[in-house]
Amino acid sequence: MSDGRHRHDAPASPYLENHRTAEESAELAERTARLEDYLVEKGLVARDALDRLVELYEQDIGPMNGARVVARAWTDPSYKLRLLDDATTAIRELGFGGMQGEHMVVVENTPTVHNVVVCSLCSCYPWPVLGLPPGWYKDFAYRSRLPIEPRAVLKEFGLELADDVEVRVWDSSAEIRYLVLPERPDGSGTMTEVDLAKLVSRDSMIGVARISVETE
Amino acid sequence: MNGVHDMGGMTCFGSVVAEDKEPVFHDDWEGRVFAMSIAASGRFGSIDGRRYALEIISPGQYLRSSYYERWLMRIEQLAEQKQATASDDGTVLSATDAERAAMAGRPATRKVGRLEPRFSVGDTVRTRLLQPAGHTRLPRYARGRVGKIARLHGTHVFPDTSAHRLGENPQPLYSVEFAAAELWGPGVNAKDKLYLDLWEDYLDEIGQI
Numbered sequence: 001m002s003d004g005r006h007r008h009d010a011p012a013s014p015y016l017e018n019h020r021t022a023e024e025s026a027e028l029a030e031r032t033a034r035l036e037d038y039l040v041e042k043g044l045v046a047r048d049a050l051d052r053l054v055e056l057y058e059q060d061i062g063p064m065n066g067a068r069v070v071a072r073a074w075t076d077p078s079y080k081l082r083l084l085d086d087a088t089t090a091i092r093e094l095g096f097g098g099m100q101g102e103h104m105v106v107v108e109n110t111p112t113v114h115n116v117v118v119c120s121l122c123s124c125y126p127w128p129v130l131g132l133p134p135g136w137y138k139d140f141a142y143r144s145r146l147p148i149e150p151r152a153v154l155k156e157f158g159l160e161l162a163d164d165v166e167v168r169v170w171d172s173s174a175e176i177r178y179l180v181l182p183e184r185p186d187g188s189g190t191m192t193e194v195d196l197a198k199l200v201s202r203d204s205m206i207g208v209a210r211i212s213v214e215t216e
Numbered sequence: 217m218n219g220v221h222d223m224g225g226m227t228c229f230g231s232v233v234a235e236d237k238e239p240v241f242h243d244d245w246e247g248r249v250f251a252m253s254i255a256a257s258g259r260f261g262s263i264d265g266r267r268y269a270l271e272i273i274s275p276g277q278y279l280r281s282s283y284y285e286r287w288l289m290r291i292e293q294l295a296e297q298k299q300a301t302a303s304d305d306g307t308v309l310s311a312t313d314a315e316r317a318a319m320a321g322r323p324a325t326r327k328v329g330r331l332e333p334r335f336s337v338g339d340t341v342r343t344r345l346l347q348p349a350g351h352t353r354l355p356r357y358a359r360g361r362v363g364k365i366a367r368l369h370g371t372h373v374f375p376d377t378s379a380h381r382l383g384e385n386p387q388p389l390y391s392v393e394f395a396a397a398e399l400w401g402p403g404v405n406a407k408d409k410l411y412l413d414l415w416e417d418y419l420d421e422i423g424q425i
Contacts, residue, residue: 028243039295044308053250053255054247099317121222141230144229148399151405167405
């Protein structure tokens, strides 16, 4: 943890060094600036449109959106039915939708079924409800291993599943995007929808974590 | 193409390393590359063609590069190949247009093409043992395997042709359920399942092969 990263037991990737030197980063920034100048000059993009898109995905579109969907499903049984039947429309009801969320499916975790999402071929992810994916979701270790050894990968996230729990891996091979509806935690019975939303983590909606109520 | 991007089932990449308090973009240039990719996406062909552009990055370079480095290489290549075309009326996407486009999305469903699904929920199917020369979304680990239709998704653009400007060829898309043991052998939990979204042209009825 001393380097700000949470390392697990297995050896880290021998292929990919996560960090770039200052020189390498400077070169990437220069290449990007040259490309931006070219695209602006050609009339393909406008700089203020780029500014707005960065701001949108840094501030407005993130896992807090998905958390609101989950909290609503936990507190409103008819919403939950609509969500499981037609997630795209039900998520739109709360004002979320768009790029990489055009065709949504929500899969429900229960005491006997645990769902977890991956994209082994690239890094498909439901942007409108979860924002842009974390680094580990895009890394080769997760993309390659989750399909073949989901239980071992989940264990690296600290989630150990009993043998009698069925694991369902959803490999996002088309334009369908998946959101996991986590189990509502014990001890949350009296909480409001707003407070419940604060409990819901990004990782629980990908399926690599469960949610618990802090008892401090 | 059987490329290195098709990595489902490989076990050589070590442990999953999660970063605490990870920012959306680690560096300003990543945000700019992301935004350029989104803002200019319509000018660089279909999403399938753009995915293929990532897949043909040479394997060594693919493995050595981060996600946004690959995105940067992709736009550089597409720009170099002059595949980008300005809009007909010469307008550039404004900040408001860009936001509206992101919030609207671009559905992959079509009301034309093959509208009548050949398979129903519960049907047993076998994936074709395809070795396509170009883009495909049928991972190697799931070729020639037996699964069950779990859900119908409607008629979707077919990436294998769309990526190569050979037409959208819209056809039924299915969620197909595989027993983990069917894909990986007897060493896995017999209860576990894996689901893929597969187009009709990837599937055969059992008994047809």
